[in-house]
Amino acid sequence: MKAAVVRDSVDGYVDIKDVTLRPIHHGEALVDVEYCGLCHTDLHVAAGDFGAVPGRIIGHEGVGIVSQVADDVET
């Protein structure tokens, strides 16, 4: 999948990269995101204003379709 990833330099920019998803864990769902916004919080994360997090995938306001849920998740 494509993702906006915080650069190693944590300079306020992100790179669009192909990333591999890990398997889902307990209590999680996998959502095939169709659209995702970036808000000012994401910009702070990219700039390291809350601490440096190189490699972090930003964007937390997505819309999509649930494609998988963990065994302990009720639908």
Ligand SMILES: [Zn+2]
């Ligand atoms: Zn937000």
